[in-house]
Amino acid sequence: MSSCLSGNEAVAYAIKQINPDVMGAFPITPSTEIPEYFADYVASGEVNTEYVTVESEHSSMSVCIAAQAAGARSVSATSSCGLALMYELLYIAASCRLPITLACVNRTLSGPININNDYSDSMGARDTGWIQIYAENNQEAYDNFLMAMPIGESPGIRLPVMTCMDGFITSHAIENIELLETDAVRRFIGDYNPENFLLKKENPLAVGPYDVSAYYMEHKVQEAEAMKAAKARILEVAAEFEKISGRYYGLFEEYRMEDAELALVLIGSSAGTAKAAIDRLREEGVKAGLVKIRVFRPFPGEELARALANTRVVAVMDKSEGFSANGGPLFAETRSALYDLKERPYLIDIVYGLGGRDLKTEDIEKVFSRLADIALTGEIGPIYTHMGQRSKEEIE
Amino acid sequence: MATKDVVEIRWHGRGGQGAKMACLLLADVAGLEGKFVQGFPEYGPERMGAPITAYNRISEKRCTIHSNIYNPDYVVVIDESLLDSVDVTGGLKEGGAIIINTPSSPQEMYPRLRGWTGKVCTIDARRISEEILGRNFPNTPMLAAVVKVSGVLETESFLADIEESFKHKFAAKPQVIEGNMATLKKSMEEVQVG
Incomplete structure (x- = not known):
């Protein structure tokens, strides 16, 4: 079914089609519209979800944890400081192995206060034990949300899933979208029947009790193993999803990488802008390509190393700072992934797009021009830089 | 910026x-007509009266660019007073056009357009709407x-499709549909192409 929807409308519609048991609902720009649109479906009786309005994101995630522990399917949506306020609970959800689904509409973190897009919210939560899947556009935001439950609820995984889309750029832009029929969605998602839950009378369960040192490490290793296993499960679910949608998804998307000598690694809506720039550069004979990271947790390190093995120069583009003084989080993962290659490409990191700073096709072309210079001269120059910020003179 | 098959x-x-609403509505209607569309406002701290910008891309193939629009084919100015504070013709393509809400004629607008010598269209949107x-x-x-000036959609099909869209949008107050349709038709007749 063809339609035109914003990213937020698409995710709210996906949740309607899924009809989860519980939603923990609290508004924060730019994710507010998701619980807002979904509230209409609740009010009109099109879903029978228990819609729990709370006083903070700490509570919305707590609602999801309690509901999921009781054996119910729960969802929530948030952004920015809302995700930050969930921080403690994100670890609880993951370590209790509760496959909650959270739509994270990426917005930067304060301060200074700013409502626009970058990944500082979800990147700050990258080590919480949640699977993270990022969307380039409204279609992917919808598709990723539909794939989240079959991934997270799988018995070998049992991890919560965060599906991320770019605040405003994706969440508030209307674009064409192909929607699945609700029956097909329900069949694809299936029922949620965990074998153990809080109030199961044959085997009542305590969730989240104190774990002494004699057991804690074993539990953490199990969690780490589940995250490793998630890669294969994500691909299995993608293959099933392709059967009902015709749309294929990998751990990342390779665009014109077959013979690429110069390549970008980045996340989200910028990939679309980069594709247009790459098409233009290809017409000029530049062997340019792109790897768009879709799954950031688990990080597809070995696969990415293979994809970049034959390139000469690579720019990682990070849309969050990280303040490591050693490059952004995507750079750290990518550089680590490339370490095991016998022959590695030159690798630089460019931090861009913070707090909604726009990325143009011309900016991408400038990056490729720098990569071409490095390929020509072998001089890599500064490894970690920022792009798009004005100079002191320009501001004055 | 964009390829030439994108408006x-x-x-x-x-x-x-x-x-914002007009921008999203245009995207919606163009989408109904089988076009690939983008409709997105530029967001910041929203407040009554502050200058805002919104964008449309309409094309035959899906446009993957997700930046703002710096070299538009058409510029629409809903508030004439913005001409004094915002560089509205900035980056406007040479063969493009600017459409301004004003009781003045296109000829009278040129001195306020910072050297823009291309096509100017005017329409007294306030009067039409109030009438x-x-x-x-x-x-x-x-x-x-x-829609009339750009020809990006056929007038007849645009009117038919937007009426459908209004029926959804104004399901709770259908009495406003007739007035809005009359406003659209009247505006298409009245827009002055310089």
């Missing part, structure tokens, strides 16, 4: 005048004007 439109208005709708909703006339 790019930039809207300038003030918070509360409905630039038909009884209130100043300038976005509906401006939407009609940009």
